[in-house]
Every structure is written in structure tokens, then in C-alpha cells.
Amino acid sequence: MEAKARVLELARAEGFATVRVARAEPLRKAFTAARAAWEEGRLADMAWMTPEWLARATDPETFLAGAKSVIVAGLPCHSPEPDPPADSPPGARGRVARYAWGRDYHRTFEKRLRRLARAIREEFGADARATVDYGPLLERPFALAAGMGWLGKSTMLLVPGFGPWMLLGAVATTLELEPDPRIGKTCGACVRCIVACPTGAISPDGRIDSRLCISYHTIENRGPIPRGLRAKFGSWVFGCDECLEGCPVGTHRFESHPDFLPPTYDHAYPRLAELIGLDDEEFRRRFQGRPLMRAKRDGLVRNACVALGNVGLPEDVPALIRALEDRSPLVRGHAAWALGRCIERFADSVAPAADEARAALEARAPLETDPWVREEIALALTVSAPAPAASAGPGGGPHVG
Numbered sequence: 001m002e003a004k005a006r007v008l009e010l011a012r013a014e015g016f017a018t019v020r021v022a023r024a025e026p027l028r029k030a031f032t033a034a035r036a037a038w039e040e041g042r043l044a045d046m047a048w049m050t051p052e053w054l055a056r057a058t059d060p061e062t063f064l065a066g067a068k069s070v071i072v073a074g075l076p077c078h079s080p081e082p083d084p085p086a087d088s089p090p091g092a093r094g095r096v097a098r099y100a101w102g103r104d105y106h107r108t109f110e111k112r113l114r115r116l117a118r119a120i121r122e123e124f125g126a127d128a129r130a131t132v133d134y135g136p137l138l139e140r141p142f143a144l145a146a147g148m149g150w151l152g153k154s155t156m157l158l159v160p161g162f163g164p165w166m167l168l169g170a171v172a173t174t175l176e177l178e179p180d181p182r183i184g185k186t187c188g189a190c191v192r193c194i195v196a197c198p199t200g201a202i203s204p205d206g207r208i209d210s211r212l213c214i215s216y217h218t219i220e221n222r223g224p225i226p227r228g229l230r231a232k233f234g235s236w237v238f239g240c241d242e243c244l245e246g247c248p249v250g251t252h253r254f255e256s257h258p259d260f261l262p263p264t265y266d267h268a269y270p271r272l273a274e275l276i277g278l279d280d281e282e283f284r285r286r287f288q289g290r291p292l293m294r295a296k297r298d299g300l301v302r303n304a305c306v307a308l309g310n311v312g313l314p315e316d317v318p319a320l321i322r323a324l325e326d327r328s329p330l331v332r333g334h335a336a337w338a339l340g341r342c343i344e345r346f347a348d349s350v351a352p353a354a355d356e357a358r359a360a361l362e363a364r365a366p367l368e369t370d371p372w373v374r375e376e377i378a379l380a381l382t383v384s385a386p387a388p389a390a391s392a393g394p395g396g397g398p399h400v401g
């Protein structure tokens with residue numbers, strides 16, 4: 001059997017929904033675009049993504065000496081909505097990006113890609129090396145070069161039939177394989193993802209500014225979420241699918257690798273008050289082997305505070321008040337902001353909940369020792385004050401800090 005046919009057979013046996021081959025050559029245009037993103041600060045604080053890293057990540061030779069081909073493989077992650085439980089405790093729920101509803105996709109890919117690489121080494125005597133996501137290879141540009149799809153304005157690789165709902169991994173090999181042709185499609189005049197993005201993170205020519213991206217902040221950012229953005233986060237607590245859900249390509253096809261299906265409703269829509277009550281050990285127990293580990297405990301609890309500020313119910317206020325005493329200043333500061341939002345949101349409709357939130361902030365203010373948290377408390381009390389100060393806008397605060 002011809003080498004490529006055999007490699008595709010091996011890859012399909014691993015369950016990949018799509019497998020394509022690109023020539024292993026440096027992707028200069030992708031590097032130039034990625035370096036421009038770095039220079040303009042659009043990669044935010046993802047410190048590992050230096051120009052040197054981006055140069056390596058677009059050059060297969062530095063990933064595998066003598067590489068001739070890059071095999072790109074995809075697993076779909078468009079799980080159907082899980083059914084809500086018949087009876088559920090009161091309180092608001094957050095949203096988790098679909099790719100993270102089930103098990104950690106890195107593990108799912110790693111196992112399969114490493115087996116594929118081993119089979120190539122054993123059957124063909126060629127070298128082969130696997131990578132997924134955090135490895136030093138930019139998967140989207142290689143998938144583009146391999147003709148797996150086209151780059152949407154959302155920057156997602158859109159795979160015909162599947163749209164943006166495809167996770168990617170790759171194997172570089174010294175085996176010479178016939179490359180697949182690129183596909184000539186584009187988004188045309190569509191701008192739905194740009195309109196769907198709540199924070200304006202996608203420019204009209206299809207570039208992302210990670211500094212504005214909910215996915216970046218809820219997953220990668222380890223510090224405070226800029227004040228001016230928080231009110232736009234809605235109920236997202238890990239990742240964001242707005243630009244994917246807005247995309248017409250692949251909308252009606254719900255297909256997912258079994259590992260990515262949510263075992264329960266809570267996996268997709270966790271109760272927010274429960275999340276902010278998690279300590280380190282409970283966090284580990286609940287999220288071990290799931291993508292949410294990436295946010296770490298403090299990050300996820302911070303995100304849950306922001307979501308509660310936006311969509312929390314009066315019955316969630318006591319959980320936020322408890323979070324004012326969290327050991328992490330990051331959590332305390334975002335809990336203060338969220339309570340300020342609750343005062344604003346409930347002032348006219350549920351006055352006792354608004355009063356409870358205000359009283360808690362006032363009580364905490366003199367006890368708080370962290371300067372940034374003190375500032376958050378002061379702002380929460382000012383921004384949520386009745387009449388003139390309330391015109392600062394929802395969650396606005398005076399600056400994006």
C-alpha cells in the first residue's frame with residue numbers, strides 16, 4: 001500500500017474525523033501575521049508566544065529535524081445541548097465553552113497522535129513527532145496549508161461540513177507524503193462572528209485582539225479582568241463560543257468525539273454559587289482531567305464572580321458576600337465588583353438583596369488590607385451609588401484597569 005494511504009488508514013483507525021497532509025515547509029506569511037499580532041500587543045500576556053517561539057512554531061524543521069510532511073488531524077467538538085435536570089437548586093448557572101464540556105482534549109489527542117507517530121516510526125523507519133495545542137507548532141496555519149479548511153474572520157479554521165467546531169493536532173514526519181491541495185473558500189461578505197462578539201475583539205479584517213477576548217481572559221489571564229470588560233462577559237466562566245455559535249458554517253451538524261460530551265448538565269452549565277465556594281482541593285477533585293484545570297482555582301472562582309455580577313440572582317448574593325473573605329485577593333476584588341453590580345441590578349426590583357450587598361461591602365471595606373481590593377470595594381460602592389454616579393454605565397468603572 002502507498003505510504004499516504006497507509007498513514008491515512010492508521011489515522012482514521014484512531015478515530016480522527018478529518019486528516020490532511022501539508023508539506024513541511026516554513027509558513028512565512030503565517031509567521032509575519034503572528035509576529036505582527038505580537039508587535040501590536042494582540043497576544044496580550046501570553047508570555048511564551050515570543051517572536052522566537054512563533055518562528056519555531058511556523059517552521060516544522062525546528063520541531064523535527066528533516067521533517068518532510070505535517071499530518072494534521074481533527075476531532076469534532078460540537079456536542080448537542082445536554083438536558084437540564086428535572087429539579088435543580090436555585091441560583092444562576094455559568095457557561096463553559098463546548099470544547100471543555102467533557103475530558104481534556106489534549107489527552108484525547110496525545111494518546112492517538114503518539115500512537116500514530118509510533119506506527120509511522122515502526123512501519124516506515126521514518127522519524128515522527130506529535131503535538132497538540134501547547135506544543136511548538138501553530139496548528140491552524142498548517143491545517144490551512146493542508147487544505148483542511150479556510151481561516152474564518154473569527155480566525156477559526158472552518159472545516160467544510162463542521163465549521164469551527166473542530167479541534168486540531170498534528171504529527172510531523174520525515175516521511176515524504178503527497179500534500180493535499182488548499183481549498184479556495186473564503187467567508188465572503190459574512191460578518192456574523194464580528195457582530196456576535198460581545199467585546200469587539202474581532203476586527204473587520206479578521207484579526208483577534210486577545211486583550212479583549214473573553215476566552216483569553218477566562219482561560220489564560222492570571223490577573224484581574226479589566227473592569228471595563230467584565231459586564232460584557234455575560235455568564236461565560238471558561239472560554240467563549242459566541243463567535244463560533246454565530247458562524248453559519250457547520251451550525252446544524254452536532255457531532256462530537258465521545259470524550260468531549262458533557263457527562264452531566266453541570267459540566268456545561270455549572271451552578272455559579274457552587275463554583276465560588278470551591279477550595280483548592282474541591283477544585284482539583286471536580287476538574288481533574290478536564291480543560292477547566294487550566295484556569296486554576298483562583299482564576300475560575302474569579303470568573304464565576306464576574307458571571308454572578310452579570311447574571312446572578314438575589315439568592316446568589318450570600319455566596320458573593322462569603323467570597324469577600326476568600327484567601328485570594330483576586331477573588332475578593334472580583335466579588336466586590338460583582339456585589340456592586342448586584343446593587344445596581346437589584347436596586348429597583350429586589351431592594352433587600354441590593355441592601356444586603358451594600359451592607360456587606362461597607363462592612364468589609366475597613367477590614368480589607370489589599371490595596372487593589374480596597375479600590376475595587378470603593379469603586380463598587382461608588383459606581384453602584386444611586387443617581388449621578390450610576391451613569392458610569394453597567395460595570396463600567398472609570399477605567400479599563
Ligand code: B12
Binds near residue numbers: 033098155165238241
Ligand atoms: C493562543 C491560542 C488562543 C488565544 C489567541 C487566539 C487567537 N485567535 O490568536 C486565545 C486564548 C484567545 C484562544 C481562544 C480560542 N481558542 Co485557541 N489557541 C491558541 C493556540 C495555543 C495558539 C494560536 C496562536 O498562536 N494564535 C496567534 C495567532 C496570530 O496565530 P493563529 O491564529 O494560529 O494563526 C494566524 C496566523 O498564522 C495568520 N495566518 C496564517 N496564514 C496566513 C496567511 C496570510 C496571507 C495572512 C495574512 C495570515 C495568515 O492567520 C491565522 C489566524 O489569525 C492554538 C493552538 C496552536 N498550537 O496553534 C489554539 C487554537 C487556535 N485554539 C482553538 C480554540 C478551539 C479556541 C477557542 C474556540 C476556545 C474557546 N471556545 O474559548 C477560542 C476561539 C477564539 C478565536 N476566535 O480565536 C483551536 C482552534 C481550532 C480551529 N478549528 O480553528 C486551536 C487550534 C487549539 C487546537 N489544538 O485545537 N486561543
Ligand code: SF4
Binds near residue numbers: 197199239
Ligand atoms: S471567543 Fe468570544 S470574546 Fe473571543 S473573539 Fe470569539 S466571541 Fe469574541
Ligand code: SF4
Binds near residue numbers: 152187191246247248
Ligand atoms: S461567521 Fe461568517 S465571517 Fe465569521 S468565520 Fe463564520 S463564515 Fe466567516
